[in-house]
Amino acid sequence: xxxxxxPFLTIAEAGRLIAAKRLSPVELVKExxxxxxxxxPRLNAFLLVTERQALAExxxxxxxxxxxxxxxxxxxxxxxxxxxxxxxxxTTAHSRILADNVPKQDAETVRRLHAEGVVxxxxxxxxxxxxxxxxxxxxxxxxxxxxxxxxxxxxxxxGSGAAVAAGMALGALGSDTGGSIRLxxxxxxxxxxxxxxxxxxxxxxxxxxxxxxxxxxxxxxAQDCAILLDxxxxxxxxxxxxxAVPKVSYAGAIAxxxxxxxxxxxxxxxxxxxxxxxxxxxxxNRAVATLKGLGCRVDDATLPAVQEYNAVGRVIISxxxxxxxxxxxxxRLSDYSRAFRVRVLAGALVRAADYIAAQRRRSDLIAIxxxxxxxxxxxIAVPTAGAAPMLTEQRPDDGxxxxxxxxxxxxAAIPSMVVCGGFTTAGxxxxxxxxxxxxxxxxxxxxxxxxxxxxxxxxxxxxx
Amino acid sequence: xxxxPAMSAPPISPGxxxxxxxxxxxxxxxxxxxxxxxxxxxVAGLIASIPHDRPLADDMAYAFHLxxxxxxxxxxxxxAAAKRQQPIARPKAAARPKAAVRPNAKARAKRKPAAPRAxxxxxxxxxxxxxxxxxxxxxxxxxxxxxxxxxxx
Numbered sequence: 145x146x147x148x149x150x151p152f153l154t155i156a157e158a159g160r161l162i163a164a165k166r167l168s169p170v171e172l173v174k175e176x177x178x179x180x181x182x183x184x185p186r187l188n189a190f191l192l193v194t195e196r197q198a199l200a201e202x203x204x205x206x207x208x209x210x211x212x213x214x215x216x217x218x219x220x221x222x223x224x225x226x227x228x229x230x231x232x233x234x235t236t237a238h239s240r241i242l243a244d245n246v247p248k249q250d251a252e253t254v255r256r257l258h259a260e261g262v263v264x265x266x267x268x269x270x271x272x273x274x275x276x277x278x279x280x281x282x283x284x285x286x287x288x289x290x291x292x293x294x295x296x297x298x299x300x301x302x303g304s305g306a307a308v309a310a311g312m313a314l315g316a317l318g319s320d321t322g323g324s325i326r327l328x329x330x331x332x333x334x335x336x337x338x339x340x341x342x343x344x345x346x347x348x349x350x351x352x353x354x355x356x357x358x359x360x361x362x363x364x365x366a367q368d369c370a371i372l373l374d375x376x377x378x379x380x381x382x383x384x385x386x387x388a389v390p391k392v393s394y395a396g397a398i399a400x401x402x403x404x405x406x407x408x409x410x411x412x413x414x415x416x417x418x419x420x421x422x423x424x425x426x427x428x429n430r431a432v433a434t435l436k437g438l439g440c441r442v443d444d445a446t447l448p449a450v451q452e453y454n455a456v457g458r459v460i461i462s463x464x465x466x467x468x469x470x471x472x473x474x475x476r477l478s479d480y481s482r483a484f485r486v487r488v489l490a491g492a493l494v495r496a497a498d499y500i501a502a503q504r505r506r507s508d509l510i511a512i513x514x515x516x517x518x519x520x521x522x523x524i525a526v527p528t529a530g531a532a533p534m535l536t537e538q539r540p541d542d543g544x545x546x547x548x549x550x551x552x553x554x555x556a557a558i559p560s561m562v563v564c565g566g567f568t569t570a571g572x573x574x575x576x577x578x579x580x581x582x583x584x585x586x587x588x589x590x591x592x593x594x595x596x597x598x599x600x601x602x603x604x605x606x607x608x
Numbered sequence: 609x610x611x612x613p614a615m616s617a618p619p620i621s622p623g624x625x626x627x628x629x630x631x632x633x634x635x636x637x638x639x640x641x642x643x644x645x646x647x648x649x650x651v652a653g654l655i656a657s658i659p660h661d662r663p664l665a666d667d668m669a670y671a672f673h674l675x676x677x678x679x680x681x682x683x684x685x686x687x688a689a690a691k692r693q694q695p696i697a698r699p700k701a702a703a704r705p706k707a708a709v710r711p712n713a714k715a716r717a718k719r720k721p722a723a724p725r726a727x728x729x730x731x732x733x734x735x736x737x738x739x740x741x742x743x744x745x746x747x748x749x750x751x752x753x754x755x756x757x758x759x760x761x
Contacts, residue, residue, distance in 0.1 A: 455655075455658050473634075477636070485643060489640075489643075489644050489647065490650075492629075498655045501659070502655075502658055544647060
């Protein structure tokens with residue numbers, strides 16, 4: 145197979161070219177490995193590059209294509225946040241604690257992707273155990289934002305955001321407990337979806353807080369996320385939280401027009417609860433105009449304050465994360481990063497009655513949020529108050545002291561995606577968050593895709 | 609909107625913190641205690657903002673889906689999972705349905721894993737990769753090139 149490799153490709157584009165035998169999976173992987181070698185020393189997105197394995201898998205995919213196989217992900221190079229277990233390949237959770245951990249099996253999500261012919265490029269940086277970061281006291285430095293390497297990627301799927309935005313991988317796996325897929329998607333100017341809990345298996349993904357953990361895809365476009373979700377979604381009887389729901393084609397569903405869709409604008413979230421920057425407010429106004437232009441009906445919507453969702457989320461996360469790490473913390477406390485200790489140790493002091501109160505309040509918030517979707521098909525908000533801050537401005541107690549807009553969807557157990565909504569005058573991306581009722585992942589992706597198409601925010605790439 | 613956590617958090621004395629730490633079985637150095645005091649003050653504020661006074665009759669947040677009795681139809685994913693994991697032919701268990709109904713860690717551990725669906729060609733490839741032998745092969749196949757298969761700094 146011959147054919148030059150374009151500088152940047154989406155999964156959809158690469159899949160079409162590979163299926164038409166106009167793009168060699170081997171050449172594509174070689175191109176990306178070369179890009180990783182050139183660019184990643186400035187971004188620290190990869191903890192491990194599995195070059196030889198990637199080339200071997202690409203050759204297998206190429207043989208399959210030449211033999212007539214067709215699949216949307218056949219020969220597509222992806223990379224995984226380093227909390228996804230990979231058989232025979234080190235999985236560290238970006239922590240000294242698991243520095244030598246080599247799993248025997250793939251995570252169910254990884255298995256599903258490889259069954260579709262995906263090529264693994266390597267393992268990506270995260271915050272330590274998906275919470276302790278960005279940290280400079282770990283064996284690997286934190287990932288940096290491709291749009292400005294002095295800036296924060298967002299986390300905890302930090303390497304996933306940086307690798308996709310920089311064009312080092314066509315897509316990535318992330319995980320989201322309080323916003324860890326959507327925050328890096330926002331700051332790095334890509335798309336990422338936190339699916340409805342139970343849609344994607346979490347078996348083999350190192351947990352942070354099992355009541356809130358969700359696994360999901362990150363990619364340059366909403367369409368690519370839909371293609372990945374087609375492979376990832378599905379019942380896993382060995383994940384107790386997995387739910388058997390009818391199979392849906394997410395990639396097929398996104399093409400339908402959004403005319404007539406009822407869009408609720410969570411204005412109070414970003415005007416009052418977590419006040420957004422002027423440029424962010426301007427971006428939302430433009431996004432609303434774009435959605436109206438697509439035929440959506442946009443009205444104001446209200447939910448309980450962001451702080452209420454955050455209080456519940458942080459108490460649950462601290463308690464569950466501490467419970468999971470208690471034994472190791474007592475033996476190897478100094479091996480964890482300071483950021484991890486600050487965010488998790490307080491969980492040791494939370495009383496059982498307080499944890500149960502948080503879970504009970506969560507039930508209320510799930511019901512209240514579900515009620516809002518009686519009037520609206522999707523709700524729109526912003527995932528962050530502004531563009532990516534400087535990496536050095538991040539504090540270990542962030543998350544307690546500053547509420548996260550994204551935690552609303554985790555606590556409410558609804559699907560939520562972030563797409564690139566626009567850019568600041570300095571050229572930094574700004575995210576737009578789209579939430580739907582439970583199991584309306586296809587609608588969320590459809591709105592994200594149609595918005596991207598109409599807003600034209602997918603043309604610009606970071607200059608590296 | 610609830611008050612800011614830092615504003616509503618009650619102060620905690622060194623003695624109180626030491627008591628909480630000893631109850632939790634944690635031994636921290638002074639710097640770690642200072643970090644924890646800062647974090648705990650904020651978490652305590654978050655806890656204070658969550659309503660605790662609920663009617664006693666309110667449902668608890670958790671639901672447990674126990675495996676159904678033998679022969680009953682599975683009605684939830686957890687039930688389906690439990691049902692799939694039941695042994696295919698175990699005459700003794702069949703003769704003693706009560707023992708099979710009771711969720712028992714030891715009994716579960718002995719159960720065979722769920723039978724896989726018929727794999728496609730690509731799935732067969734992935735399955736082959738997931739076997740210990742293939743895993744060992746993948747590990748052995750790890751590259752030794754300059755920038756690969758080693759921690760990045």
